[in-house]
Amino acid sequence: MEGSAASYFLMSWLDPSLLALTAAGALAGVYIGAIPGLSVTMAVSILISFTFSWEVNEALALMGGVFCGGVYGGSRTAILLNIPGAPSAIATALDGYPLAQRGEAGRAIGVSTVTSVIGGLMGVAALAIAAPAISDFALKFAPRDYLLLAIIGILLVGSLSGESLAKGVFAGALGVLIGMVGLDPMTAEGRFTFGQVSLLGGIPYVAAMIGFFGVAEALVQLRNLNVAPIKQKVDRIVPGWSVIRKYIPLSIRSSAIGVVIGALPGTGGDIAALMAYDNAKRTVKNPSRPFGQGAYEGLVAPESANNAAIGGAYIPMLTLGLPGDAVTAVIIGALFIHGLKPGPMLMIETPHLFWFTVGNLTLANLFTLVFGLTGIRVFAKMMECPRAILIPLIIVLSVVGTYAIQNSVIDVYWMLAFGVLGYFMKLYGYQVGPVILGVILGPLMDVSYRRAMLSVRDDPAMFAWELVANPLTLVLTLSIVLLLASQTPAWGAATARVRRWRRNGG
Numbered sequence: 219m220e221g222s223a224a225s226y227f228l229m230s231w232l233d234p235s236l237l238a239l240t241a242a243g244a245l246a247g248v249y250i251g252a253i254p255g256l257s258v259t260m261a262v263s264i265l266i267s268f269t270f271s272w273e274v275n276e277a278l279a280l281m282g283g284v285f286c287g288g289v290y291g292g293s294r295t296a297i298l299l300n301i302p303g304a305p306s307a308i309a310t311a312l313d314g315y316p317l318a319q320r321g322e323a324g325r326a327i328g329v330s331t332v333t334s335v336i337g338g339l340m341g342v343a344a345l346a347i348a349a350p351a352i353s354d355f356a357l358k359f360a361p362r363d364y365l366l367l368a369i370i371g372i373l374l375v376g377s378l379s380g381e382s383l384a385k386g387v388f389a390g391a392l393g394v395l396i397g398m399v400g401l402d403p404m405t406a407e408g409r410f411t412f413g414q415v416s417l418l419g420g421i422p423y424v425a426a427m428i429g430f431f432g433v434a435e436a437l438v439q440l441r442n443l444n445v446a447p448i449k450q451k452v453d454r455i456v457p458g459w460s461v462i463r464k465y466i467p468l469s470i471r472s473s474a475i476g477v478v479i480g481a482l483p484g485t486g487g488d489i490a491a492l493m494a495y496d497n498a499k500r501t502v503k504n505p506s507r508p509f510g511q512g513a514y515e516g517l518v519a520p521e522s523a524n525n526a527a528i529g530g531a532y533i534p535m536l537t538l539g540l541p542g543d544a545v546t547a548v549i550i551g552a553l554f555i556h557g558l559k560p561g562p563m564l565m566i567e568t569p570h571l572f573w574f575t576v577g578n579l580t581l582a583n584l585f586t587l588v589f590g591l592t593g594i595r596v597f598a599k600m601m602e603c604p605r606a607i608l609i610p611l612i613i614v615l616s617v618v619g620t621y622a623i624q625n626s627v628i629d630v631y632w633m634l635a636f637g638v639l640g641y642f643m644k645l646y647g648y649q650v651g652p653v654i655l656g657v658i659l660g661p662l663m664d665v666s667y668r669r670a671m672l673s674v675r676d677d678p679a680m681f682a683w684e685l686v687a688n689p690l691t692l693v694l695t696l697s698i699v700l701l702l703a704s705q706t707p708a709w710g711a712a713t714a715r716v717r718r719w720r721r722n723g724g
Contacts, residue, residue: 222570223569223573224573226569226570226573226574226577227573227574227576227577227580228577229275229574229577229578230275230279230574230577230578230581231577231581235276236275236276236279236578237581239276239279239280239283240279240280240282240283240578240581240582240585241283241585242280242283243279243280243281243282243283243284243285243286243287243582244283244284244286244287244582244585244586244589245283245287245585245589246261246283246284246287247261247283247284247285247286247287247288247289247290247291247586248287248288248290248291248294248586248589248590249291250284250287250288250291251287251288251289251290251291251292251294251303251304251307252291252292252294252295252303253295253303253615253619258284258285258288258289258304258545259544259545259548261284261288262281262284262285262545262548262549262552263548265277265280265281265284265552266548266551266552266555269281269552270552270555270556274553274556274558274571275574277552277556278549278552278571278574278575278578279578281549281552282575282578282579282582283578283582283585285528285545285549285582286338286525286528286579286582286583286585286586287582287585287586287589287590288304289304289306289334289338289487289524289525289527289528290330290331290334290335290338290521290525290586290590291303291304291590292304292305292306292307292310293307293310293314293327293330293334293517293521294327295307296308296310296311296314296315297310297311297314297315297317297318297323297326297327297330297517298315298318298323298327299315299432299435299612300315300431300435301428301431301432301435301612302427302431304487304488305423305427305486305487305488305654305655305658306486306487306488306490306491306520306524306527307491307520307524308488308491308492308651308654308655309491309492309494309495309516309519309520309651310330310491310516310517310520310521311431311651312495312509312510312516312651313507313509313510313511313512313513313514313515313516313517314326314330314516314517316510316511316512317512317514317517319512320512322512323594324594324595325457326514326517327590327594328457328591328594329457329461329462329465329514329517329518330517330518330521331586331587331590331591332457332462332587333462333465333469333517333518333521333522334521334522334524334525334586334590335525335583335584335586335587335590336466336469336470336473336522337469337472337473337476337521337522337523337524337525337526338525338526338528338529338579338582338583338586339580339583340470340473340474340476340477340522340526340529341473341476341477341480341525341526341527341528341529341530341579342528342529342576342579342580342583343529344477344526344529344530344533345529345530345532345533345536345575345576345579346576348533349533349536349537349572355478355481358690359482359690360670360673360688360691361665361666361667361669361670361673362666362670362673362681362684362685362691363690363691363694364482364662364666365662365663365666365667365670366685366691366694366695366697366698367482367489367694368659368662368663368666369663369698370493370694370697370698370701371489371492371493371655371659372387372390372391372394372652372655372656372659372663373387373698373701373702383705385647385648385649386649386652387652388648389643389648389649389650389651389652389653389656390652390653390655390656390659391656392653392656393426393652393653393654393655393656393657393658393659393660394656394657394659394660394663395410395656395660396421396426396653396656396657396660397420397421397423397656397657397658397659397660397661397664398410398660398661398664399411399417399420399421400417400418400419400420400421401418401419401420403661403664403665404665404668416628421632421657422624422629422632423654423657423658424620425620425629425630425632425633425636426632426633426636426653426654426657427654427657428616428619428620428633428637429616429620429632429633429634429635429636429637429639429640430636430637430639430640430650430653430654431640431650431654432612432613432615432616432637433612433613433616433633433634433636433637433638433640433641434636434637434638434639434640434641434643434644434650435612436609436612436613436616436637437637437638437640437641438641438644438645439605439608439609440605440609442605443605443606443609465514465515465518468498468502468515468518468519468522469518469519469522470522471494471497471501472494472497472498472518472519472520472522472523472526473522473523473525473526474526475490475493475494475497475523475526476490476491476494476522476523476524476525476526476527476530477526477527477529477530478530479493479523479527479530480526480527480528480529480530480531480533480543481530481531481533481534482534486527486531486543486544487523487524487525487527487528487531487543488524488655488658489659490523490524490526490527490530491519491520491521491523491524491527492520492655493523494519494520494522494523495516495519495520495523497519498515498516498518498519499516502515525583527543528579529579531543531545531546532546532575532579534546535549535550535560536560536564536571536572536575537564538560558571616633616637617630617633617634620632620633640653670684
């Protein structure tokens with residue numbers, strides 16, 4: 219790195235005001251991300267109104283800290299209360315909450331914090347080293363590829379849904395249906411609104427997320443009011459080196475997935491975490507416990523991936539002017555407000571901004587490590603509260619958090635309705651995670667499919683041909699076929715025969 223680049227990299231580290239803003243952003247992000255209903259996107263968008271008159275470096279320092287801290291912060295309530303603070307923490311709850319129920323919340327949060335920072339630093343390293351190459355790869359994704367990627371996400375949800383693929387896909391499809399409500403993105407006509415003006419804006423996914431996770435879990439816990447709370451072990455929060463060393467290979471592999479997914483415009487940490495979790499479930503041969511029952515590998519994979527996706531999301535933003543996710547879309551707006559034009563010319567005209575961003579994100583991840591390993595005992599005490607106190611508190615926070623998004627009582631009604639629906643889904647063995655991910659992936663599937671059909675002039679035969687004619691599309695198509703085949707009895711029987719053949723020496 220050239221001397222000038224090094225000075226820009228260290229700018230946040232050596233300037234006291236930038237250092238303080240980055241630290242303040244990371245601290246605020248950790249706790250904003252931990253509160254369901256307060257999203258990182260919302261926090262960064264609010265910051266624009268406060269920072270438009272600041273110097274661009276100061277604004278970006280604060281936003282970068284909030285971004286890094288907020289993505290990590292969602293894991294805290296996911297582990298302690300089974301309420302993901304952000305969509306990217308949904309996969310974390312699958313094993314994080316069972317660990318808290320076993321009394322291992324302190325260690326779980328410690329492991330998730332360290333591996334989150336490892337993933338975040340790997341994402342920043344990818345941004346610094348491989349930005350042009352990864353951006354070129356992301357440009358190769360056509361609308362049909364985004365459609366296939368979204369379908370893979372739904373199928374992955376189904377494979378993680380516990381009892382059966384059918385139940386998981388049904389729950390994911392329900393989420394897609396919910397995500398379709400509102401104005402049609404292509405024609406601006408009302409869709410599934412039944413003539414109700416209040417539905418033209420769609421159903422806020424945060425209200426759905428809080429309802430399905432927060433209220434539904436509170437209603438389920440009402441059936442177990444007399445169960446004594448579990449004492450959480452918080453004596454050893456910082457994991458030992460031997461523990462971290464054990465999970466570094468998985469963390470690196472998951473971080474790579476996070477960087478690639480994060481660099482695809484319009485995706486984000488939620489899809490990255492899901493794919494990394496599924497990859498870990500399929501490749502880790504001897505997990506600490508079965509996945510879904512408190513496997514630490516189920517924490518390491520999604521937490522490494524969703525934080526690595528931050529660096530990945532900055533790649534198309536800085537080099538192509540395309541947002542990697544919702545937060546970078548807001549940051550693009552902030553750059554325009556400050557007179558900058560994100561895109562291919564940004565790195566040529568203002569190369570110092572690139573290296574400043576790399577250095578600032580590195581510093582923000584280090585502050586996230588510091589603040590992430592503090593205050594855990596206070597959070598863990600929440601798990602030891604009697605359910606008669608904790609459940610009403612969860613419901614009140616859910617109502618307040620939902621109302622605060624848009625100051626809308628309608629959103630609160632939606633949240634409560636989804637909570638009741640989620641309660642009955644849990645009673646009958648349907649997981650609620652696939653519903654939320656369906657809500658998030660639904661609009662991506664819709665727009666991508668319609669753009670893909672427009673590109674072939676609504677010719678189904680031509681569309682089918684493109685699924686196998688393009689190498690990248692063919693890989694994604696084969697991935698869907700393999701995902702479906704892997705859930706059939708014939709696949710299970712075939713793999714069992716292969717294992718027996720290997721045991722017998724081939």
